[in-house]
Amino acid sequence: MTSTPVHASTTPLLSLRALSIQFEKRRSLSDTLARRPQQVVSAVNGIDLDVMPGETLGIVGESGCGKSTLARLIAGLHRPTSGDILFEGESVVGLKGARRRAYNRRVQMMFQDPYTSLNPRMTVRDTLREAITVHRMSEGAEVDRRVDELLDLVRLPEGAADKYPHEFSGGQRQRIGIARALSLEPTCLVADELVSALDVSVQAQVVNLLIELQDELGLTVLFVAHDLRLVRHVSHRVAVIYLGAIVEIGPSEALFSKPMHPYSKGLLAAAPSLDPGARRRAPALSGELPSPLAIPPGCPFHVRCPHATERCRREKPALRPVGSGMTACHFAETIGDA
């Protein structure tokens, strides 16, 4: 399948084909003695996705739904169990050596925690210099010029280069993380909860910077986050993930103003709105995300779905075009319009 491209004329920058990853749970001695079967966590289950050059794809879902694992798969930090990742039409799963490094350079990840993702014993200059020299981006005096240029790009104050991470605030550290990612002139940025750890007033600064840099440098961005308001603001398209599979994907505004999948509906309704008049007494979505050790048969959402029927318990719905996006629900048309 392919999802509705934003830039219809171009070919996708990144394509995921039936991408899956399973982690085997460690067996204890007593498990082995009791001959309990090996437990397998299915974190990502057959995701098909096309990401167009220059677009921002938002990825949302509850914790444990596999959105971070998906981000790490794309960044090459995990090896998929099955399926394929195509970058500019070429498979990158089995890459080794120089070609692996070339891919790693072009797809850069930015992490959630600005306090643990930077080496506390390296100055900002060392951190950036390491990235630049490892990938031989520039040499000699060029390196230092590039460092200054990068810090200027992310608007860190003069003299920041020779300070250590602890001397910066959380927002500034995330800027260092962005500078580090940009130092390799990547094509695609994977932002895993980039601003979640920051104060609200500082979040906006970092998000503004990200949007601006993206437009300036023509970057493709995968924006993984749980703050739905922010995702709506920055994304062109949004994918909603439930138990490692896409349940709905579509243009951001359409999806947020009229979600078609019952899970997307519940998730969006649960997000706190700023309208005290819109209070509910009952929770928007009952129950919790089931364990990825035992994904329910049929539609994985049927145990929490208020609309579930016998068919949902038996038959897994495929992701199919509904409205302006795609939805994996047998009854998307009737539920979506309700």
Added chain:
Amino acid sequence: MESTEKAVVLDVRHLRTEFGPRERPLVAVDDVSFQVGQGEILGLVGESGSGKSITLRSILGIIRPRGHVAGEILWNGQDLVLLDEARLRRIRGREIAMIFQEPMSSLNPLLTVGLQIQENLVAHTDLDAKARKARAIELLDLVGIPGARNRLDDFPHEFSGGMRQRVMIAIALASNPKLLLADEPTTALDVTIQDQILRLIQALSRDLGMAVILVTHDMGVVAETCDRVAVMYGGRLCEVGTTTDVIADARHPYSLGLLRSIPRDVAPRTPLYSIPGAPPALNALPPGCAFSARCPVAGRECPDVRPALEAIGSSRLVGCHHLEDALAHFGPREAAQ
């Protein structure tokens, strides 16, 4: 701030909490006064380091490392600041209960949840063992834990994050508290679970007539849950009012900026309003308005002269020298929305 319709249960007056040496103290909470009415949910909102959690902990006298609390905290006519540890302990956990942000680290991992609830029942009620067990089941049921009877013997790690927070609430409710202090109870949870916990707190407050102080950094949580809201910045209150008023018509430049930086009704991918700079360090607060360094409408006197909280209308307090400038600065966009 008067809450006219409800009897006041907690009256905090000029609370000041400081740490470190007395001659050069770090003032975490500075001259904070507010009241909470019976059955009312008051939101205390602010960024990290704004003093909202310290305010909450000051009420129960659980400031660690030991800080110095001054001012008055009037609870049923008693000033909690003056009580000794033994007398405070009779109120703490019994009349005033508290729940925390991380249910995993506030529950004892080595004890079953049944035992942890019953521990509280032993401390604060006269129930016998059999009645305590029945009450523990009743409490788990009340907070919406499915199959409560069978979960008494489970350990905290056998519960999910949301369920653990429910267990925390059940423990807090064991003594029928009149006031629940909730310190970011949903920050570690998903929006769907956050929503469930907030609805639960709301229902309990309504059904049991329990007052709640909910500390949060999320204006959305306030909008969905609280009756009134107090906005804190740099250890001081900058605006207090009903949730509806503050969210629809904030007056303090900080509340205005905070609300404006949340994307709503703005075109996608356009620059969001952002408050310049970062929250101040406690040792670098100006003698005047704490927000002056980041304020778009600050005047020359702002860093030196502390603005007093002044009443606007019947139910609002705002501390700012430049209220009109603030409205003019943030006004045009507000009108466009």
